[in-house]
Every structure is written in structure tokens, then in C-alpha cells.
Amino acid sequence: MQGFYRLSRPEKAYLHLDKSVYTVGETMWFSASVVAADTHRPDTLSRVLHVELLAGNGRVVSRRELRLDGGRSHGAITLPDTLAPDTYQLRAYTGWMRNAGPEFFFSRRIQIWPAASLVGDSSPAQLRANAVAARRLSTTLSRAPDVQFFAEGGSLVAGLTNVVAFKATDYAGNGLDVQGQVLDAQDKPVATFRSSHLGMGSFSFAPVAGQRYHAVVAPGGVALQVPLPAVQQEGYTLHVVTLASAFLVTIQRHGGSSSTVSLLGQVRGQVAYMAHGELTAGHETYTTRIPTSQFPAGIVQFTLVDAQGQPLAERLAFAALNPNLRVTLTPDRASYGPRQPVRVHVAVADAAGQPVAMPLSLAVADAGAVDASAETIAANLLLTSDLAGYIENPGYYFQNPTPETAQHLDALLLTQGWRRFVWKQLLAGPLAAPEFGVERAIGIRGQVTQPSGKPVAGGTVTYLQTRPEKIYLSTRTNPEGRFLFTGLDQCNDTTRLTLQARTDRGKRNLLLSLDPGPPVPAGRLPVLPLQTPAALADAVQRSQAQHAAEIKLQFDTTHNVMLSNVQVNARRAVPTDSRRIYPLGSATVLRMDDYPTARNGSSTALQMLQGRVPGVSVTGVDPNIHVQIRGINSLSGSSEPLYLLDGVPITADALAYFPAADVETIEILKGGQAAIFGSRGSAGVIAVYTRRGSPNYSPSVEKAPGVLALRVPGYACAREFYAPRYDVATARRNLPDPRRSTLYWNPRVSTNAAGQADVTFFTADAVGQFRLSAEGISAAGQPAVGSGNLLVR
Known part of the structure; x- marks a missing residue:
């Protein structure tokens, strides 16, 4: 177990959001943390974090690449006005986390509501939209619920009293209240059950050898018969009761x-309890009391193993949260008026009251848009990140610890089994080599195959980058035909590049595909409900009103002055290009915008020279195209002209498949025109200049067999949350300030050695109740969560 963590070094990722729900057109602000999965210390293994917003069909709506510094980063996703209102999935992962699978990525469901209010809107378009939403909801709700039963410890054993847990969910994984009976093969009732929380619960009964059992349930009014696990004639049961301190x-x-057996108790690979004993033949019972103080906070995995280390039974429990750090958020006043300064005192202390210096992120949002049962960093690191599948309302188990809450958490652990590693895989031998490496920088992964689909081993892939820097690289494919280019850390710019592939014998009729990214876990996302709680509905309407006001204010941010007829006399400025070191008039220029075939992706840059420039001879076919400028005698004896790409000398081979769609101009210099290049230009110069600054330009991805032309986004720019100050004179003071949905966001709050910090911001024009929330992870790996209230009236 400890070897698993030592060798695989799994990671966890978490995003702290400014609030729980959004409307179209808003910005989603988040702070990111990546930690080691065993110690929860801020991880420095990976340096790149991928953040994706997925639609219900798995389509990536938005993607961000974040540069991690000490396991931390922050960013934002702007929800475009064209985004369809629905439930989306926000997930975050590192490349290294892909080895564990998408089940262990950070994942959270996000409701995104329309930008315009639906209340009172009876337009034909809105009525049609409502009808479509109603049909979708009706269709999804008609799907059969899922009901599963789980034997405590892993097996139903005849002749013993067994605890059986159950869970009933709808199509989206949300719990359904359920009750029913357990019947034997003769339909004789042997037990009854009723769910206690989110469709989960448990019951006890003593199965009989040779019998088969099934449950009769009707979740959501749908009658179902569900088989229980098969009964084993002999075996072990492992029963755990969580007491106040043991x-x-x-x-x-x-x-x-x-036989001799051992009982192990471990948390994230750290063995905190071990006991050995011998159980005699027949019926045997052994009971022990283990203090919870022996375990670090989190999921405790109790495993019963035999003398050969083979697992016999397994049970999950949960250790209390005593070691958690406490964050207190104290505003300097009981209430505030519009546009008044707010000073929030932040203090972090451990369980003993000792101060802790650590980084935090702080959000101040509309209280109606913040779900108190949503996942926090404590809930994520200690619970949900070590369980596969969707966990409904994970913050509930940490919000108000009570005996009832502990019982509900126990039901969750009985049904949502441990998935961080599998015993059979560990006992089979050494762990397989990871498929995905550690990302220290943005990279490009892909595969080269034959048209038949057979991987091309030992092939050559060349990397030609045009901006922001000119780079020419080459690598070989592995036995599976895969390749990797890394180190693409050109700040925040988009990298434009072309990949070319060939076999070791020069064959180019190949298929070059990029890594599609991790798969999307199966399962549907719930549709937006037609009826929402009053507090949420009010918060959504306030957010919609804020968005409408912000759109209107975009036209009022400057003072407009109406002028009468004005005549402007000027000469058209000729733009300069720093890539060109010779006068533009001295070259023969081909502008690709003048040739339709250059924009449709069917031609390469060198093909565009054929028959278009007098004295320039182009022979051969790709990739063996030869260009000669007639009438020029080279002093070096070579007839090959000098090739430039954006002013950088390259070989003709680098332009073999370079798409003309990526080119702005091709310029030819002959004789004295090329004298500025000295002997290098004695056979003439072919200068290719790529397109710049065209936001509407989007070349197709695949240009020719074995060639890909693409743009790779760099690291996402760290946007700053706009928070006006009203204690200084600014032009903005006279404009409305509609901020309400998110009043303030700061991902970089740090407490000092005394565990304290002060944050100052101003209220806006909106009045009402706001929710303060702060989250972070200490250098020692302890999660910190705090919340408070702010009243503006």
C-alpha cells in the first residue's frame, strides 16, 4: 500500500469557485490547488493544470491551461452569451493524474442559467424554449432509476448476521427516497428497509446457504426487482461501528x-493500525476497539488479510476532522451601506489555537447563489477525491457534524467503495509503467499511423513553429507510434505550428493525430429544473439583472460628443514589418489573399510559386519540390535559393507541406535585390511570411497526409477581478455599480506569522445578504475552510 503511493505518486486537484451557480455572460472565478494524494502537501511534481468546462454531451466548451507554482494557480472562465443554459461539468486534472483515470479528476456540476429572466416571458421563442426544456426533463425523468445493494465487508456469508447497504439514484446520480422488502427465492419476506439520506441506508439479516435473495422496491413510483449479492457458504464479515472516539x-x-489473519487500518497508504490473530475453525467472532486518534483525518480503509496477504474482507470508515484548520472571517461592521469600504479580518488557527501562516482564496458572493452543501477543499481532499463516482452534496457531511451526519456518511462509505487502487493489481506484481508523464510545461502528444491504422514505429515527426518564436524540432515515434513535444512555454501567447510525419524510409502518406485528451466519464448531467427554490430563483434573477445592466453600461463608459460633417485628409500609412530587413518594393510579392486556392487548404506554400513568378522554376511534387531562380549563377555552385520563414533561415524540407493558408505573403528576391544577404542569397531568396493578428483566421487542422497545422493556446492569462475604490477620485464614481452576483474575489490572500490578514474592498449599489468564503491548504497539507456573512442595506 505504501509502495503504491511511493511509486505512483498520485496527485489531487481542487478548484475553489467564487459561487455555486452562474448565468450566461458571467465570469467563473476559481483558485486551483494541486497536492500529493497521500500527504496533501502542495504538490510540485506537475507544473501544468488543465481546466475544462464540459457540456452534457461531453463536448469541451472552454479550456484553460494554468501554470502551477508550488501547487497553486488561479484563473477565470468567461461564459459566452451564446452558451446554452444547462448543467455543465467543470473538471481539473494534471497530465500525471490521467494515469489514475478520469474518476479521480476534480469534477463538479455547475448550473448555468439564461441571461434573461424566464419569469413572465410569454414570447413565442420563450414558450418554445420552455416546451423543449419540459420535454427534456420529462424524457430524462422517465428513465429507470438505479438501485444497488452492497454487503458490508464485500460478501454475504451464510449463517452470520450481515449488514447490507443500498443506494437508489436517478438518471443523474441524485438520491431517491426508497423503501421495500427483501424476499427469498420462494418470495418469503426476510427483511424490510427504508432510506435515511439521499437514497442510502442499510439493514441486517441472516442469509441461508443455497438461497437467493432479491429486493422489491419502487423508487420514484417505478416498481423494480433487484437481486442481492450471492450468498457464500463460508467466509468472513467485517463490521465497523463509528463511535465518538473509537x-x-x-x-x-x-x-x-x-487460520492466521491480520487486520490493517490505513489512510491514504499510511498504515495506522495493524493486529494479528488466529481464528479457529467453525464459527468465530473477534471484536476490538480502536481509538480514532490513531488515524489521520480522512477515509480509513480496514482490510482483513490472510497469512499470504490475500484480502478477505474490506470496510471503509471515516476519521474525525479534529486536525482541520479554522478560518474566521470578521467584517469590521455589522452592516454596510452602498459604496462603503469593508474591512474583513482573516485569521487562521489550528485545533490547539496556534496561528498558521498560509495562502487562501476569498470570495464574497450573493448568499442565494452559494450552496452551503457544496464541496469544499476539506470535503474534497478528505472524502470525494478518494471515492469514484458522483457524490451528491458532499459539503453536508462536514457542515454540521452530528451523530446523524456521521450515520449518513457511513452509509455513503458502505455504498461508494474505495477505488484508489485495487488489491489484485497490487498483488499481481510491480505496477505497470505510467502511460502519461509528468508535465513540467505545455506539450503536444500524438500518434502516427499508416492509413490502415497500424502504428508507425521509429518514424520522424518534425515540429515547425512560426510564432511567437521560430522553432524547428524533430523527434522519433515509439513502438506504438506515439510522440511528444514539450517545453511550449511561450508565456501566454498562442503557438502556431505545423507537424509533419514520415517513416524511417521517407514515406509521407501517413495519418497524424493528436491526443484527444482524457475520456468523459459515462453518465448524464441533470437538466435545469423548471422549479427552483425561492432563494436560488431570486439570486438567478439578480444575476440576470446585473448582466443586463453591465451590457447597457458598456455604451456609457465614455462621454460621446456628436460632431457635424468632418473631412479628414491624410496619407495611408504603410505598415512596417519587423520581420523584413529589405525594402518591400525591392521584392516580387505574392499575396495569398489574392488566390482562393491558398485559403481553402488545398495548396502548400511552395506550390503557390508554380507558374506565378517569371523566372522562377518549380519542379517535382511534394515533398520533393525543387525551386530554381533562373538567370542567377551561384558562387557556391548551389542553385538552391535561400529560404526564410518570417525572416529566419530554414531548409526547403521545412516548407514541404507548409500550408499556404497560414501564409500572408511569399516574396522573391533576385540578383542585386538579394545582395543584402551576401553569399547566402547568391542563388536568390524565397521569403515566406505567416499571417499575424487576424482574429477571424482559423485554418483547418489537417492540411495534407501526414501533416497537421494547428494553434496551441499558451497559459491562460491571470485576469484581475475588477473591484472599484470609492475613496479616490475616478471617472467611474459617477456611473452605476451593479455588482451583486460576485461582489469581491481575491485568490491571493496570505496570512502572516500571526495567522492574520486584512482584506479591504467596497460595496456596490446592490443591497442584501452576501456570503464570505475562504479556502486554502497549508504547507503541512491541512485544509482550511471558513465562512461568514456580510449585510448591505
Whole structure:
């Protein structure tokens, strides 16, 4: 177990959001943390974090690449006005996390509501939209619910009293209240059950050898018969009861011969408890009381193993949250008026009251848009990140710890089993080599195959980058035909590049594909409800009103002056290009915008020279095209002209498949025109200049067999949250300030050695209740969560 963490070094990612729900046109602000999965210390293994917003069909709506510094970063996603209102999935992961699978990525469902209010809107378009939403909701709700039963410890054992847990969910994984009966093969009732929280619960009964059992349930009014796990004639049960300060563990055995067994208790690979004993043949019971103080906070995995280390039974429990850090947020006044300064005192202390210096992110948002049961960094690191599948309302289990809450959490652990690693895989031998490496910089992964789909091993892939810097690289494919280029850290610029592939014998009729990214987990996202709680509906309407006001204010941010007829006399300025070191008039210029075939992706740059420039001879076919400028005698004896790409000398081979669609101009210099290049230009110069600054230009991805032309986005720019100050004279003071949905966001709050910090901002014109929330992770790996209220009236 410890070896698993030592060798695989799994990571966890978490995003702290400014609020829980959004409307179209808003900005989603987030702070990112990446930690080691075992110690929760801020991780420095990976340096790149991928953040994606996925639609219900799995389509990536928005993507951000973040540069991690000490396991931390922050960013924002602007939700475009064209985005369809719906439930989306926000996920974050590193390249290294892909080895564990998408089940262990950070994932959170996000409701995005329309920009315009639906209340009172009876337009034909809105009525049609409502009808479509109603049909979608009706269709999804008609799908059969999912009901599953789980034997505590892993197996139903005949002759013993077994605890069986169950979980009933709808199509989207949300819990459904359920009750029913357990019947044997003769339809005789043997047990009854009723869910206690989010469709989950448990019951006890003593199965009989040779019998088969099934449950009769009707979740959501749909009658179902669900089989229970098969009954084993002999085996072990592992029963755990979580008390206030201890775990009461009971091991029962039925049948078999005497054997030595061991009970292990570990949290994230750290063994905190181990005991050995011998159970005699027949019926045997062993009970022990283990203090919870022996375990670090989080999921405790109790495993019963035999003398050979083979697992016999397994049970999850949860250790209390005593070691958590406490964050207090104290505004300097009980209430505030519009546009008044707010000073929030932030203090962080451990369980003993000692101050802690650490980084935090702080959000102040409309209280109606913040879900108190949403996931926090504590809930994520200690619970949801170590469980596969969707967890409904994870913050509930940490919000108000009570015996009832602990019981509901126990039901969750009985049904949502441990998935961080599988015993059979660990016992089979050494872990397989990871497929994905550690990302220290943005990279490009892909595969080269034959048209038949057979991988091309030992092939050559060349990398030709045109901006922001000119780079020419080459690499070989591995036995699976895969390749990797890394180190693409050109600040925040988009990288424009072309990839070309060939076999070791020069064959170019190949297929070059990029890594499609991690798969999207199966399962549907819920549709937006037609009826929402009053507090949420009010918050959505306030957000919609704010968005409408912001759109209107965009036209009022400057003072407009109406002028009468004005005549402007000027000469057209000729733009200069720093890439060109010779006068433009001295060259023969081909502008690609003048040739339709250059824009449709069917021609390469060298093909565009054929028959278009007098004295320039172009022979051969790609990739063996030869260009000669007639009438020029080279002193070096070579007839090959000098090739330039954006002013940088390259070989003709680098332009073999370079798409003309990426080119702005091709310029030819002959004789004395090329004298500025000395002997290098004695056979003439072919200068190719790529397009710049055209936001509407979007070349197709695949240009020719074995060639890809693409743009790779760099690191996302760290946007600053706009928070006006009203204690200084600014032109903005006389304009309305509609901020309400998110009043303030600061991802870089740091407490000092005394565990304290002060944050100052101003209220806006909006009045009402706001929710303050702060989250972070200390250098020692302890999560910190705090919240408070702010009243503006």
C-alpha cells in the first residue's frame, strides 16, 4: 500500500469557485490547488493544470491551461452569451493524474442559467424554449432509476448476521427516497428497509446457504426487482461501528479451517493500525476497539488479510476532522451601506489555537447563489477525491457534524467503495509503467499511423513553429507510434505550428493525430429544473439583472460628443514589418489573399510559386519540390535559393507541406535585390511570411497526409477581478455599480506569522445578504475552510 503511493505518486486537484451557480455572460472565478494524494502537501511534481468546462454531451466548451507554482494557480472562465443554459461539468486534472483515470479528476456540476429572466416571458421563442426544456426533463425523468445493494465487508456469508447497504439514484446520480422488502427465492419476506439520506441506508439479516435473495422496491413510483449479492457458504464479515472516539470492529467467521489473519487500518497508504490473530475453525467472532486518534483525518480503509496477504474482507470508515484548520472571517461592521469600504479580518488557527501562516482564496458572493452543501477543499481532499463516482452534496457531511451526519456518511462509505487502487493489481506484481508523464510545461502528444491504422514505429515527426518564436524540432515515434513535444512555454501567447510525419524510409502518406485528451466519464448531467427554490430563483434573477445592466453600461463608459460633417485628409500609412530587413518594393510579392486556392487548404506554400513568378522554376511534387531562380549563377555552385520563414533561415524540407493558408505573403528576391544577404542569397531568396493578428483566421487542422497545422493556446492569462475604490477620485464614481452576483474575489490572500490578514474592498449599489468564503491548504497539507456573512442595506 505504501509502495503504491511511493511509486505512483498520485496527485489531487481542487478548484475553489467564487459561487455555486452562474448565468450566461458571467465570469467563473476559481483558485486551483494541486497536492500529493497521500500527504496533501502542495504538490510540485506537475507544473501544468488543465481546466475544462464540459457540456452534457461531453463536448469541451472552454479550456484553460494554468501554470502551477508550488501547487497553486488561479484563473477565470468567461461564459459566452451564446452558451446554452444547462448543467455543465467543470473538471481539473494534471497530465500525471490521467494515469489514475478520469474518476479521480476534480469534477463538479455547475448550473448555468439564461441571461434573461424566464419569469413572465410569454414570447413565442420563450414558450418554445420552455416546451423543449419540459420535454427534456420529462424524457430524462422517465428513465429507470438505479438501485444497488452492497454487503458490508464485500460478501454475504451464510449463517452470520450481515449488514447490507443500498443506494437508489436517478438518471443523474441524485438520491431517491426508497423503501421495500427483501424476499427469498420462494418470495418469503426476510427483511424490510427504508432510506435515511439521499437514497442510502442499510439493514441486517441472516442469509441461508443455497438461497437467493432479491429486493422489491419502487423508487420514484417505478416498481423494480433487484437481486442481492450471492450468498457464500463460508467466509468472513467485517463490521465497523463509528463511535465518538473509537472504531468498534467486529470480525466474524463461518466455516473453514483455523487460520492466521491480520487486520490493517490505513489512510491514504499510511498504515495506522495493524493486529494479528488466529481464528479457529467453525464459527468465530473477534471484536476490538480502536481509538480514532490513531488515524489521520480522512477515509480509513480496514482490510482483513490472510497469512499470504490475500484480502478477505474490506470496510471503509471515516476519521474525525479534529486536525482541520479554522478560518474566521470578521467584517469590521455589522452592516454596510452602498459604496462603503469593508474591512474583513482573516485569521487562521489550528485545533490547539496556534496561528498558521498560509495562502487562501476569498470570495464574497450573493448568499442565494452559494450552496452551503457544496464541496469544499476539506470535503474534497478528505472524502470525494478518494471515492469514484458522483457524490451528491458532499459539503453536508462536514457542515454540521452530528451523530446523524456521521450515520449518513457511513452509509455513503458502505455504498461508494474505495477505488484508489485495487488489491489484485497490487498483488499481481510491480505496477505497470505510467502511460502519461509528468508535465513540467505545455506539450503536444500524438500518434502516427499508416492509413490502415497500424502504428508507425521509429518514424520522424518534425515540429515547425512560426510564432511567437521560430522553432524547428524533430523527434522519433515509439513502438506504438506515439510522440511528444514539450517545453511550449511561450508565456501566454498562442503557438502556431505545423507537424509533419514520415517513416524511417521517407514515406509521407501517413495519418497524424493528436491526443484527444482524457475520456468523459459515462453518465448524464441533470437538466435545469423548471422549479427552483425561492432563494436560488431570486439570486438567478439578480444575476440576470446585473448582466443586463453591465451590457447597457458598456455604451456609457465614455462621454460621446456628436460632431457635424468632418473631412479628414491624410496619407495611408504603410505598415512596417519587423520581420523584413529589405525594402518591400525591392521584392516580387505574392499575396495569398489574392488566390482562393491558398485559403481553402488545398495548396502548400511552395506550390503557390508554380507558374506565378517569371523566372522562377518549380519542379517535382511534394515533398520533393525543387525551386530554381533562373538567370542567377551561384558562387557556391548551389542553385538552391535561400529560404526564410518570417525572416529566419530554414531548409526547403521545412516548407514541404507548409500550408499556404497560414501564409500572408511569399516574396522573391533576385540578383542585386538579394545582395543584402551576401553569399547566402547568391542563388536568390524565397521569403515566406505567416499571417499575424487576424482574429477571424482559423485554418483547418489537417492540411495534407501526414501533416497537421494547428494553434496551441499558451497559459491562460491571470485576469484581475475588477473591484472599484470609492475613496479616490475616478471617472467611474459617477456611473452605476451593479455588482451583486460576485461582489469581491481575491485568490491571493496570505496570512502572516500571526495567522492574520486584512482584506479591504467596497460595496456596490446592490443591497442584501452576501456570503464570505475562504479556502486554502497549508504547507503541512491541512485544509482550511471558513465562512461568514456580510449585510448591505
